[in-house]
Amino acid sequence: MAAALSITRGFVPRERTDFLDSLLGAIPRGALTEISGPPSSGRTTFLCSLIASATANGELCALIDVDDAFDPATASAAGVRLAQVLWVRCGGNLDHAIRAADLLAQAGGFGLVAIDMGDTPVRIVHRLPLAVWFRLRHAVQNTKTALVSLAGRVHAHSCSELKIQLSRDRAVWRGKLPGRLLEGFSVTAQCVKNHRPEPRSFTIVR
Amino acid sequence: MYASIHAPGNLPALLECAAQFSPLVEETSPDDVIFDIRGLRLIFGAPKHIAEEIYRRLGVPGNVAIAANPDAAFFAARGIAGVTVIEPGCEAAVLAPLPLYLLGGSPELAHTLDLWGIRTLGEFAALPTAGIAARLGEEGVRLQRLARGSATRQLRLRTDPLEFREEFEPETTIDLQESLLLLAGRMMDDLCARLARQSLKTNEVRMTLKLERGADHVTTLRLPVPMLDAKTFLKLLQLELNEQPPAAGVKKISIEMIPVASRTMQHGLFEPPSPEPERLEITLARIRGLVGSGNIGVAEVEDTHRADRFVIVGQACSLRDAYSGAGRAGRMPAAGCKPAPHLKLILRRFRPPVHAQVWCSATNQPVRIVSAKGDWRVQACAGPWITSGDWWTEAWDWEEWDVEVTASGVYRIHQDRRARQWVVEGEYD
Numbered sequence: 001m002a003a004a005l006s007i008t009r010g011f012v013p014r015e016r017t018d019f020l021d022s023l024l025g026a027i028p029r030g031a032l033t034e035i036s037g038p039p040s041s042g043r044t045t046f047l048c049s050l051i052a053s054a055t056a057n058g059e060l061c062a063l064i065d066v067d068d069a070f071d072p073a074t075a076s077a078a079g080v081r082l083a084q085v086l087w088v089r090c091g092g093n094l095d096h097a098i099r100a101a102d103l104l105a106q107a108g109g110f111g112l113v114a115i116d117m118g119d120t121p122v123r124i125v126h127r128l129p130l131a132v133w134f135r136l137r138h139a140v141q142n143t144k145t146a147l148v149s150l151a152g153r154v155h156a157h158s159c160s161e162l163k164i165q166l167s168r169d170r171a172v173w174r175g176k177l178p179g180r181l182l183e184g185f186s187v188t189a190q191c192v193k194n195h196r197p198e199p200r201s202f203t204i205v206r
Numbered sequence: 207m208y209a210s211i212h213a214p215g216n217l218p219a220l221l222e223c224a225a226q227f228s229p230l231v232e233e234t235s236p237d238d239v240i241f242d243i244r245g246l247r248l249i250f251g252a253p254k255h256i257a258e259e260i261y262r263r264l265g266v267p268g269n270v271a272i273a274a275n276p277d278a279a280f281f282a283a284r285g286i287a288g289v290t291v292i293e294p295g296c297e298a299a300v301l302a303p304l305p306l307y308l309l310g311g312s313p314e315l316a317h318t319l320d321l322w323g324i325r326t327l328g329e330f331a332a333l334p335t336a337g338i339a340a341r342l343g344e345e346g347v348r349l350q351r352l353a354r355g356s357a358t359r360q361l362r363l364r365t366d367p368l369e370f371r372e373e374f375e376p377e378t379t380i381d382l383q384e385s386l387l388l389l390a391g392r393m394m395d396d397l398c399a400r401l402a403r404q405s406l407k408t409n410e411v412r413m414t415l416k417l418e419r420g421a422d423h424v425t426t427l428r429l430p431v432p433m434l435d436a437k438t439f440l441k442l443l444q445l446e447l448n449e450q451p452p453a454a455g456v457k458k459i460s461i462e463m464i465p466v467a468s469r470t471m472q473h474g475l476f477e478p479p480s481p482e483p484e485r486l487e488i489t490l491a492r493i494r495g496l497v498g499s500g501n502i503g504v505a506e507v508e509d510t511h512r513a514d515r516f517v518i519v520g521q522a523c524s525l526r527d528a529y530s531g532a533g534r535a536g537r538m539p540a541a542g543c544k545p546a547p548h549l550k551l552i553l554r555r556f557r558p559p560v561h562a563q564v565w566c567s568a569t570n571q572p573v574r575i576v577s578a579k580g581d582w583r584v585q586a587c588a589g590p591w592i593t594s595g596d597w598w599t600e601a602w603d604w605e606e607w608d609v610e611v612t613a614s615g616v617y618r619i620h621q622d623r624r625a626r627q628w629v630v631e632g633e634y635d
Binding site for chain 2: 038044057060083089100104109116126178
């Protein structure tokens with residue numbers, strides 16, 4: 001299933017994102033979800049919206065930031081309650097990130113544990129053996145924790161229950177220089193659920 | 207019956223003497239103690255014999271008095287030399303000749319009584335109570351009751367400050383961490399048992415190792431919530447010692463636990479789950495060992511317009527507020543985790559920012575960017591936005607642009623207008 005969505009720097013009326021719920025449904029708990037896409041495809045925005053939703057419910061979240069790319073200021077503006085987010089900065093060490101994710105998943109009690117590998121080269125993430133993803137999936141199985149990974153491409157194969165692939169159609173600019181503003185992105189999301197890609201696609205115009 | 211001892215400047219002797227007769231001791235002042243002697247009649251006989259026995263065991267010069275109420279005994283000990291025994295009902299008569307200043311009270315009241323010509327407790331006790339109440343108020347009535355020896359009260363018992371400390375000095379120095387942890391584990395078991403007997407827990411465990419050479423090695427575990435689990439403490443201690451092992455063999459181990467009251471928190475049926483504090487604490491300690499103590503915690507954005515200014519708050523205690531706040535603010539989570547209704551653009555930061563060379567057009571707009579990230583042609587841009595601040599400390603003066611580049615993404619770049627240096631701050635994603 002594919003759909004276009006808009007990501008803006010400002011307030012978005014509710015009706016514009018209702019389609020996202022209908023498209024993606026809910027990120028499953030007790031399972032691994034992969035968010036993938038090239039740079040500037042809205043994947044970090046999507047992840048932060050998940051964290052914002054979980055923290056708004058009063059849950060604790062953990063963000064394992066492999067490349068130290070998380071920006072607390074824009075995340076806070078996007079609705080993330082920073083006081084409920086445990087931020088683990090791994091300084092580019094993917095091995096540490098995976099071990100930290102494993103420990104946090106085993107600890108239990110987190111609503112969402114996210115591994116952000118957005119800036120890690122694809123070839124390095126690809127070197128992770130499949131057993132790592134099996135282990136992580138097993139750690140959250142039968143728990144209330146949603147495990148989410150963010151990377152340039154999907155890597156976990158059959159270990160992930162849901163794969164969301166994002167791609168940027170275009171950046172949306174408003175006005176003319178010198179008063180021009182970056183208003184947001186127009187993004188296409190393709191959702192693969194339960195290993196059965198649904199070919200239906202549609203576009204929503206902003 | 208109560209006994210009072212007055213011995214100026216000999217408080218330790220007073221307390222030691224009182225402890226020989228009763229566990230119920232009040233440290234009334236640095237010169238006086240009062241203690242309960244009910245039941246001593248069976249051992250020592252009449253009150254007079256009890257008083258003489260106290261006087262004999264005192265060991266320092268002082269006065270001993272016994273009376274039916276604590277204050278009468280106190281005034282008698284302060285005002286009458288030697289041993290005094292006041293029979294019940296005779297308090298007013300015995301206290302009557304004592305000087306008025308023994309009562310204490312406010313300077314204004316003492317001055318008023320002095321103007322009235324009242325010099326002794328007896329003269330003050332003889333005044334009509336209604337007149338005292340009308341002229342001197344509640345304090346006057348209270349003092350008159352003391353002067354008559356008729357005031358009754360409970361003793362304010364002296365309690366030793368609770369200290370939970372264990373020390374162990376092995377015959378030979380300890381070089382292996384396993385041996386050290388074995389001993390520490392036993393000591394913490396004992397400390398936890400002692401805390402449990404007092405219905406207390408601890409939020410800070412301090413281990414001091416006296417080393418063969420060099421300064422003492424101090425390890426402190428600060429816990430986000432009060433706990434009482436020796437196994438958890440031992441694991442945390444092990445992780446701390448793995449990170450910072452002692453520099454030499456250990457000659458002496460000292461462990462102290464700071465006692466605090468247990469937390470009272472009732473979990474609700476409809477509250478979202480939260481991590482078990484003890485387990486989470488160990489997990490955080492393990493991760494801290496992996497990524498370093500400054501790289502884990504809760505972010506707090508600083509109150510400034512300067513970009514990328516934040517602090518990582520706390521370490522082990524960083525989620526303390528979340529422990530208590532998460533459940534109350536929340537509601538039962540749905541079966542899944544849905545995206546927030548509003549999607550707002552997020553910036554992925556490059557830390558440190560990537561230095562770049564930027565070519566600008568005649569209208570001063572960026573057209574080409576060369577950096578470690580690539581050689582980019584600018585398709586579209588927005589800006590500039592001039593930001594500056596902190597002129598009183600580390601001044602900054604930036605010119606920010608949002609740029610969309612060919613075959614890549616949308617980035618935020620800025621030029622430091624002072625240093626004429628461009629950097630790529632991050633990528634909108």
